[in-house]
Amino acid sequence: MTTLPKGFRGDMANGFNPQDAADLASEDQAHIARRQRLLGPGYRLFYKSPVQISRAKGVFLYDKHGNEYLDAYNNVVSLGHAHPRVVAAIRRQLETLCTHTRYMQEPLLDYAEALIGTFGGELGRNGCAMFTCSGSEANDLALRVARYYTGKTGVIVTSEAYHGNSGAVAAISPSLGKKSALDPYLRTVAAPDSYRLPVAEIGRRMAEDVARQIADLERHGGGLAAFIVDSVFSSDGLYTDPTDVLVPVAEVVRKAGGLFIADEVQSGFGRTGTHLWGHARHKVEPDIVTLGKPMGNGYPVAGLVVRPDLVAEFGATMRYFNTFGGNSVAVAAAQAVLDSIRDEGLMENAAKVGGEILDGLRALQKKYEFVGDVRGAGLYFAVELVKDRDRKVPDMDRALAAVNALRDRRILISATGADAHILKIRPPLVFTSANAARLLEGVDAALRAVQV
Amino acid sequence: MTTLPKGFRGDMANGFNPQDAADLASEDQAHIARRQRLLGPGYRLFYKSPVQISRAKGVFLYDKHGNEYLDAYNNVVSLGHAHPRVVAAIRRQLETLCTHTRYMQEPLLDYAEALIGTFGGELGRNGCAMFTCSGSEANDLALRVARYYTGKTGVIVTSEAYHGNSGAVAAISPSLGKKSALDPYLRTVAAPDSYRLPVAEIGRRMAEDVARQIADLERHGGGLAAFIVDSVFSSDGLYTDPTDVLVPVAEVVRKAGGLFIADEVQSGFGRTGTHLWGHARHKVEPDIVTLGKPMGNGYPVAGLVVRPDLVAEFGATMRYFNTFGGNSVAVAAAQAVLDSIRDEGLMENAAKVGGEILDGLRALQKKYEFVGDVRGAGLYFAVELVKDRDRKVPDMDRALAAVNALRDRRILISATGADAHILKIRPPLVFTSANAARLLEGVDAALRAVQV
Numbered sequence: 065m066t067t068l069p070k071g072f073r074g075d076m077a078n079g080f081n082p083q084d085a086a087d088l089a090s091e092d093q094a095h096i097a098r099r100q101r102l103l104g105p106g107y108r109l110f111y112k113s114p115v116q117i118s119r120a121k122g123v124f125l126y127d128k129h130g131n132e133y134l135d136a137y138n139n140v141v142s143l144g145h146a147h148p149r150v151v152a153a154i155r156r157q158l159e160t161l162c163t164h165t166r167y168m169q170e171p172l173l174d175y176a177e178a179l180i181g182t183f184g185g186e187l188g189r190n191g192c193a194m195f196t197c198s199g200s201e202a203n204d205l206a207l208r209v210a211r212y213y214t215g216k217t218g219v220i221v222t223s224e225a226y227h228g229n230s231g232a233v234a235a236i237s238p239s240l241g242k243k244s245a246l247d248p249y250l251r252t253v254a255a256p257d258s259y260r261l262p263v264a265e266i267g268r269r270m271a272e273d274v275a276r277q278i279a280d281l282e283r284h285g286g287g288l289a290a291f292i293v294d295s296v297f298s299s300d301g302l303y304t305d306p307t308d309v310l311v312p313v314a315e316v317v318r319k320a321g322g323l324f325i326a327d328e329v330q331s332g333f334g335r336t337g338t339h340l341w342g343h344a345r346h347k348v349e350p351d352i353v354t355l356g357k358p359m360g361n362g363y364p365v366a367g368l369v370v371r372p373d374l375v376a377e378f379g380a381t382m383r384y385f386n387t388f389g390g391n392s393v394a395v396a397a398a399q400a401v402l403d404s405i406r407d408e409g410l411m412e413n414a415a416k417v418g419g420e421i422l423d424g425l426r427a428l429q430k431k432y433e434f435v436g437d438v439r440g441a442g443l444y445f446a447v448e449l450v451k452d453r454d455r456k457v458p459d460m461d462r463a464l465a466a467v468n469a470l471r472d473r474r475i476l477i478s479a480t481g482a483d484a485h486i487l488k489i490r491p492p493l494v495f496t497s498a499n500a501a502r503l504l505e506g507v508d509a510a511l512r513a514v515q516v
Numbered sequence: 517m518t519t520l521p522k523g524f525r526g527d528m529a530n531g532f533n534p535q536d537a538a539d540l541a542s543e544d545q546a547h548i549a550r551r552q553r554l555l556g557p558g559y560r561l562f563y564k565s566p567v568q569i570s571r572a573k574g575v576f577l578y579d580k581h582g583n584e585y586l587d588a589y590n591n592v593v594s595l596g597h598a599h600p601r602v603v604a605a606i607r608r609q610l611e612t613l614c615t616h617t618r619y620m621q622e623p624l625l626d627y628a629e630a631l632i633g634t635f636g637g638e639l640g641r642n643g644c645a646m647f648t649c650s651g652s653e654a655n656d657l658a659l660r661v662a663r664y665y666t667g668k669t670g671v672i673v674t675s676e677a678y679h680g681n682s683g684a685v686a687a688i689s690p691s692l693g694k695k696s697a698l699d700p701y702l703r704t705v706a707a708p709d710s711y712r713l714p715v716a717e718i719g720r721r722m723a724e725d726v727a728r729q730i731a732d733l734e735r736h737g738g739g740l741a742a743f744i745v746d747s748v749f750s751s752d753g754l755y756t757d758p759t760d761v762l763v764p765v766a767e768v769v770r771k772a773g774g775l776f777i778a779d780e781v782q783s784g785f786g787r788t789g790t791h792l793w794g795h796a797r798h799k800v801e802p803d804i805v806t807l808g809k810p811m812g813n814g815y816p817v818a819g820l821v822v823r824p825d826l827v828a829e830f831g832a833t834m835r836y837f838n839t840f841g842g843n844s845v846a847v848a849a850a851q852a853v854l855d856s857i858r859d860e861g862l863m864e865n866a867a868k869v870g871g872e873i874l875d876g877l878r879a880l881q882k883k884y885e886f887v888g889d890v891r892g893a894g895l896y897f898a899v900e901l902v903k904d905r906d907r908k909v910p911d912m913d914r915a916l917a918a919v920n921a922l923r924d925r926r927i928l929i930s931a932t933g934a935d936a937h938i939l940k941i942r943p944p945l946v947f948t949s950a951n952a953a954r955l956l957e958g959v960d961a962a963l964r965a966v967q968v
Contacts, residue, residue: 076835095620102628104644104824105831109618116620119612125619140839141614151610158603160571162593162814166561167577168547168568176554192556197649197816198840204682229838230656232683243833357839362614364649364816364840372556379557381695383528386681387592387809388650388816 076241077484078467080109088113110478111471112464120145123492123499125476133474136491136503139444142333142358143404144494150361150400157396165195165390172390175399180369182340182402185349187369194375195367195390199329199356200228202366205384206352207232207290209370210323212378216287218322220277223252224482226299227292227327236292239299239482249286251277255300256309259437259448260456263306271312278320288322290352295342298330301481302446302488304439310346323374324348329356329366330444334405334493337415337442345441360397364388410493414442417495421445424504425489432511434459443495446480447487447507458483462514469510475503528693529936530919532561540565562930563923564916572597575944575951577928585926588943588955591896594785594810595856596946602813602852609848617647617842624842627851632821634792634854637801639821646827647819647842651781651808652680654818657836658804659684659742661822662775664830668739670774672729675704676934678751679744679779688744691751691934701738703729707752708761711889711900712908715758723764730772740774742804747794750782753933754898754940756891762798775826776800781808781818782896786857786945789867789894797893812849816840862945866894869947873897876956877941884963886914895947898932899939899959910937914966921962927955 082100085093092114099107118128122144125133135145143150165172176193183191196202211217219236221227226239234240235247253273256266278288295310297303314324331342332355339345341353351374356366367389378384388394405411422440425447429435436450449466451457463485470477480488487507491499534552537545544566551559570580574596577585587597595602617624628645635643648654663669671688673679678691686692687699705725708718730740747762749755766776783794784807791797793805803826808818819841830836840846857863874892877899881887888902901918903909915937922929932940939959943951 079835092620095622095625098625099620102625102632102644103617104646104822104827106646106827106834106836107617107831108835108837109620114620117613117615118621120615125613125615138615140616145614146611151607154610155603155607158606158814159598161569161577162597163569163572163577163590164592165555165559168544168551168561168566169570170547173547173550173554180554192554194556194558198653198838200838201650201653201682208683208686229836230653230682230684231660234660240834362610362840362843362845364843364846370556375556375558379559382558382692383531383560384558384681385560386650386652388814391814391816393814394816 076108077479077481078110078464080111080114084112092116112468113471115471115476123495131474133476134499134502134506135476136489137476137478138492139330139335139490140357141362142335142493143361143401143410144492147361147404149404150397153396153400154363154393157393161392163392164387166385169392171392171399172395175395178399178402183353183369184344186371187350187353190372191369192372192375193367193369194384195365195394196386197364197366197388198228199354199366200230200233201386201389202354202356202368203227203233203292203327204230206292206325206354206368207236209352209375209378210290210325213374214287214289214321214323216289216322218249218251218281218286218288219247220251220253220274220288220291222255222293222297222300224255224300225252225292225294249281249284251281253277255297256303256306257301258303258305258439266306267309267312270309271316274313275316278316278322288317288320290323290325291317292325292327294327294330295346296331296336296441296444299480301448301486302439302444304336304441304444307345310343310348314348323351325352325354326350327354329354333358333401334411334414335442335444337411337418340411359401360394361401363394363397365394365398405493408494411442414493417497417500418442420497420500421489421504424500425507428508428511432515434462435511443491443493445489447489449485449487458485460485463487465514466510469513470506473506473509475506528560529931529933530562530916532563532566536564544568564920565923567923567928575947583926585928586951586954586958587928588941589928589930590944591782591787591942592809593814594787594945595813595853595862596944599813599856601856602849605848605852606815606845609845613844615844616839618837621844623844623851624847627847630851630854635805635821636796638823639802639805642824643821644824644827645819645821646836647817647846648838649816649818649840650680651806651818652682652685653838653841654806654808654820655679655685655744655779656682658744658777658806658820659688661804661827661830662742662777665826666739666741666773666775668741668774670701670703670733670738670740671699672703672705672726672740672743674707674745674749674752676707676752677704677744677746701733701736703733705729707749708755708758709753710755710757710891718758719761719764722761723768726765727768730768730774740769740772742775742777743769744777744779746779746782747798748783748788748893748896751932753900753938754891754896756788756893756896759797762795762800766800775803777804777806778802779806781806785810785853786863786866787894787896789863789870792863811853812846813853815846815849817846817850857945860946863894866945869949869952870894872949872952873941873956876952877959880956880960880963884967886911887963895943895945897941899941901937901939910935912937915939917966918962921965922958925958925961927958
């Protein structure tokens with residue numbers, strides 16, 4: 065097996081390096097050795113001291129010794145672990161029927177209708193829904209559709225974008241690291257770094273960047289198929305504001321005949337507090353929206369909503385079938401999630417509790433000189449650590465130390481950005497004010513611990 | 517929307533054409549119109565008269581009027597619909613924990629160990645398991661690994677192969693039809709058509725074909741990354757015998773530095789009756805095995821087992837993370853499936869009941885002149901319909917008529933092969949002798965109905 069330098073993370077923020085296992089308890093060392101043997105070297109654990117989990121409920125995870133962890137890093141079980149309504153819906157459907165989309169089933173259409181109805185503009189009026197298992201599959205399909213429709217191959221993303229793990233979307237995901245080959249027809253643009261760029265100019269700059277990359281793609285014969293964007297720029301470092309960035313970009317993209325694809329895997333399903341979909345914060349109308357992670361609160365379901373004219377020829381001359389995508393149980397889970405977000409007022413909760421956390425983090429920014437910037441929307445936050453405030457030099461070591469200091473206090477978050485120097489905090493949408501207070505107390509203690 | 521000629525199937529055997537909706541009951545017409553609007557044109561229903569399904573149990577499906585259908589075409593819920601042990605395992609796990617592979621969880625390793633232990637040779641001794649949501653994702657990952665490891669791009673498959681729906685694997689799936697663009701570095705070889713080729717020569721011929729295509733790939737600068745094969749050649753027309761085909765092919769592939777990938781999505785998990793894995797019937801040792809459909813009896817779980825040296829550098833310098841792949845519930849479902857196959861003797865049942873069906877189909881071959889060939893292994897069968905026995909000319913019209921005649925008798929099967937002239941019968945592994953008798957009676961009646 066390839067030997068890695070001590071501390072090597074394989075380009076993953078907050079990844080555990082098996083060569084550091086000697087510092088761990090012997091039972092954890094044994095687990096990790098077994099895991100290396102059975103899962104191979106492609107798998108990464110979180111944290112310097114990986115966490116063992118046996119059960120979970122709401123916003124809490126528990127290890128086999130009964131220790132409780134506050135889960136402030138989960139947008140998969142976004143409604144909380146073991147959410148009763150979702151569990152009941154899945155169980156009921158499992159006992160009734162689990163089959164695919166080649167038979168007529170009413171609930172599949174009911175869910176598609178409910179989902180499409182959450183979008184504004186043309187997608188909301190006439191969009192159609194297609195179902196996959198994962199966000200990766202959704203982005204992969206969106207890319208296939210865009211390339212088929214436009215007859216072009218070029219794609220533009222932000223410089224640290226992540227859009228999934230299939231061959232086609234890994235090749236448009238620069239955040240996977242330097243060893244992961246990029247598509248020859250991929251071009252990147254800088255993320256809208258509101259901490260370093262003049263805020264009023266960000267939209268114009270990005271539109272100009274995109275125009276330049278389109279010209280380059282045309283010069284190389286690929287042309288532009290699509291601009292794909294996570295509207296909160298999670299893997300770039302989380303830039304939730306300003307929100308006037310994407311309209312000018314979309315104009316440039318459309319003028320070149322490309323499609324605007326909003327990847328809502330991170331920003332969707334109420335995460336940002338004010339809008340069900342991240343792109344709506346920017347008042348931009350995408351041609352395709354892709355969905356993933358929280359869609360089934362852990363059940364593998366994902367998909368896309370697309371303007372029907374874009375998929376007309378693709379659909380008519382080929383076909384799309386995904387054995388598990390849109391199966392009866394996936395639909396039941398997704399319907400329960402959508403209903404619960406509405407009935408439990410989870411988006412509103414994200415706005416309210418998220419506001420408390422954001423205030424708290426800003427207070428900590430005043431307290432700690434090395435907290436350069438705090439950003440956030442709803443229940444999604446970035447705390448950027450720098451070596452000094454004037455030069456804004458990323459401080460990865462301190463950020464990873466803070467993440468691990470929180471983990472030692474049994475509060476789970478992670479890090480993001482090209483330099484892994486940004487604390488990434490993303491609690492389930494059911495987070496309460498009490499959970500928020502506990503989180504803030506923990507962040508304060510962790511920052512204090514890494515202050516020296 | 518693109519208007520299609522009446523009867524157009526979009527290159528899918530047994531697909532319903534919405535333009536034939538006028539012949540249906542008004543409630544079905546309304547459903548189909550709504551479905552077209554909400555899911556768009558990429559989705560296909562089965563049969564000239566699509567089937568509405570509301571619930572299912574064991575080998576039976578039921579529509580909302582309570583009509584019972586015998587499901588003889590299901591390798592997803594391969595243990596039967598709503599299998600109690602699998603349902604209970606999923607429910608229990610949903611209530612306990614559903615999280616991903618970046619935390620330490622014992623059951624994930626226990627399942628990986630049990631799965632790897634089912635393979636012979638080097639994979640069984642030292643293989644490692646990686647988890648995805650779908651067979652498409654598994655093949656896509658296998659392809660990424662093969663290309664990364666070999667540094668080559670070329671792929672060889674059989675001429676009507678299907679390996680999935682992601683961009684990368686759709687491009688190596690000629691069965692998706694002429695409009696679906698193939699990878700420039702894909703080459704195909706003829707399937708081992710035991711009905712038309714001299715049986716003793718098939719292995720040698722295929723090895724020679726593969727060698728020729730490798731030479732062509734090398735001539736074009738791509739070289740050979742992998743030969744990928746479904747060892748029962750499902751989408752080519754199901755060629756279950758002879759089983760001495762793949763060893764000589766693997767030799768040629770390895771000599772050229774390529775990997776041999778066994779796609780077990782169709783042939784795996786006991787389907788063939790005598791071996792848990794289809795490739796084991798050929799006594800071939802693959803470098804990578806990919807798994808899918810029946811792995812979770814409907815729960816979206818899939819994956820691959822790979823020689824660790826092939827994934828060492830890929831894993832060390834990049835990483836592989838799949839949000840839902842290998843999550844706690846997927847693992848619980850997969851473990852229950854593997855345990856049930858063993859504890860209920862389902863492979864043995866497939867051999868026994870499959871033998872009865874094969875005998876019955878061979879008797880029908882004697883009875884109907886247009887049944888040119890009958891093939892099968894375990895609970896997987898092909899009944900090839902021809903215009904006359906001497907010239908062996910495919911008879912698609914009669915085959916599709918037979919499929920629909922069976923559907924009218926509430927027995928569900930489908931068609932396969934480049935000319936969609938082969939009845940494809942693939943019941944759940946829990947099929948009983950009584951189910952088999954009912955199926956054979958139905959096939960007899962349907963063949964009689966299409967005899968004129």
